[in-house]
Amino acid sequence: MFSKDTYIQRRQELKKLVGEGVILIFGNNNSPCNFPNNGYYPFRQDSTFLYYFGQQRDGLVGVIDIDNDIETLIGDDIDIEDIVWYGSVESVHDLAEQVGVHNSAPMKSLKTICNDAMSKKRKIHFLPPYRFDIKLQIFDLLGIHPNQQKEEASMDLIKAVIKMRSTKTPEEIEELERAAVIGYKMHTTAMKLTRPGVTEKFVGGQVDGIANSYGAMVSFPTIFSQHGEIMHGNPSMSILEAGRLALCDAGAETINNYCSDNTRTMPVSGKFTQRQLEIYSIVEACHDYALEVAKPGVKYADVHFAVCRLMFDKLKELGLAKGDTEEAVKAGAHAMFLPHGLGHMMGMDVHDMENFDQINVGFDEEVRPNLEQFGTNCLRMGRRLEEGFVVTDEPGIYFIPALIDDWKASGHCAEFLNFDKLETYKDFGGIRIEDDLLITKDGCRFLGKDRIPYHPKDVEDYMAANR
Numbered sequence: 001m002f003s004k005d006t007y008i009q010r011r012q013e014l015k016k017l018v019g020e021g022v023i024l025i026f027g028n029n030n031s032p033c034n035f036p037n038n039g040y041y042p043f044r045q046d047s048t049f050l051y052y053f054g055q056q057r058d059g060l061v062g063v064i065d066i067d068n069d070i071e072t073l074i075g076d077d078i079d080i081e082d083i084v085w086y087g088s089v090e091s092v093h094d095l096a097e098q099v100g101v102h103n104s105a106p107m108k109s110l111k112t113i114c115n116d117a118m119s120k121k122r123k124i125h126f127l128p129p130y131r132f133d134i135k136l137q138i139f140d141l142l143g144i145h146p147n148q149q150k151e152e153a154s155m156d157l158i159k160a161v162i163k164m165r166s167t168k169t170p171e172e173i174e175e176l177e178r179a180a181v182i183g184y185k186m187h188t189t190a191m192k193l194t195r196p197g198v199t200e201k202f203v204g205g206q207v208d209g210i211a212n213s214y215g216a217m218v219s220f221p222t223i224f225s226q227h228g229e230i231m232h233g234n235p236s237m238s239i240l241e242a243g244r245l246a247l248c249d250a251g252a253e254t255i256n257n258y259c260s261d262n263t264r265t266m267p268v269s270g271k272f273t274q275r276q277l278e279i280y281s282i283v284e285a286c287h288d289y290a291l292e293v294a295k296p297g298v299k300y301a302d303v304h305f306a307v308c309r310l311m312f313d314k315l316k317e318l319g320l321a322k323g324d325t326e327e328a329v330k331a332g333a334h335a336m337f338l339p340h341g342l343g344h345m346m347g348m349d350v351h352d353m354e355n356f357d358q359i360n361v362g363f364d365e366e367v368r369p370n371l372e373q374f375g376t377n378c379l380r381m382g383r384r385l386e387e388g389f390v391v392t393d394e395p396g397i398y399f400i401p402a403l404i405d406d407w408k409a410s411g412h413c414a415e416f417l418n419f420d421k422l423e424t425y426k427d428f429g430g431i432r433i434e435d436d437l438l439i440t441k442d443g444c445r446f447l448g449k450d451r452i453p454y455h456p457k458d459v460e461d462y463m464a465a466n467r
């Protein structure tokens, strides 16, 4: 947790930005696994609740009455039976005091607060809920059917929260740096363990254990797969084979729930083949390009498309692509290889604030998303960068057999792709290299004290030194 003042100041700023009405910020409830008292471990608090109210306890709601300048932490104190099973914990009143909130009240009083505000026709602001229990809570409190809650959520509140959470303060950057240190340990462990004969699940499980040991948890389910071309390929029981690539996309959350997100792709044998090196070096060049150009004022969509053009040019040299690069990227031909965006915002969520929709987080009035074109419709971040933003830089090249078949059959982008050559890459897999960029006053830098090895020679040397 940060100091009390941090939370007080954040709520002050939020009140100014939203202007009037009553703000409800729901913390998460315990999420049962198999039976009610067997909570799905570890408990993950809602990030926005953490941002303004800092407390990790389940079953809390923060209420900010802007017009009367009253802040209340709502929640029920535990009883003697809970103490028997889980030990004593602080009262809701104490939790409130720790984050500078002067009032606390039991959960049943939330209904009274809402009824009172509704009877006076005051605006009640809430965020779009993503858990069903919270949807039921909102239904009970405000009478809004779960199907209507997304559109009834307060755009003023959404915009204010996005504005505040997008720019990371020095104390948040310190947390992100801590997450990066754990991420380094996770990825170098994967490099040490990757070898023929072990299962994907074994490496993935060890990587997860490091996140648990040094922080709160993984920042998203670890991807560790020889099928790097499957975007979210979770570790399976398949056995690593010499000659193939293993892609590891993993990150940690610190105790305070700030994230890291990195990807490395390594040769199972410890040595890249010539064909793997050719593709790897293109991804490497694209990855390094973002570091050169990302700075305040630059549209991340422009960086993305510049990377796509660079990638396409180099794929032409290998005979996998052809035609005019500019036209090819306009037509979306690059999405055969790179069907996702260059990166996303990162903070307390690995895809920061994704619950508010990327159209609100990664785009704005000036930079609008393209929701039509395959690949381009997956861009999570397009708007101009600002100092204090943290974005990922994660280009990749994938050979997806089903996509090759699909486009070949329909002739999609046939003037820009060499399908005969693509056929010979169907067993390749995929390569992605990902690091996290902090946008500084006049440029950017990678988060993390040490870079996880990513130049091919460095990856090979690291693997050789740790056999």
Ligand SMILES: [Mn+2]
Residues within 6 Å of the ligand: 261, 344, 392, 394, 434
């Ligand atoms: Mn990522």
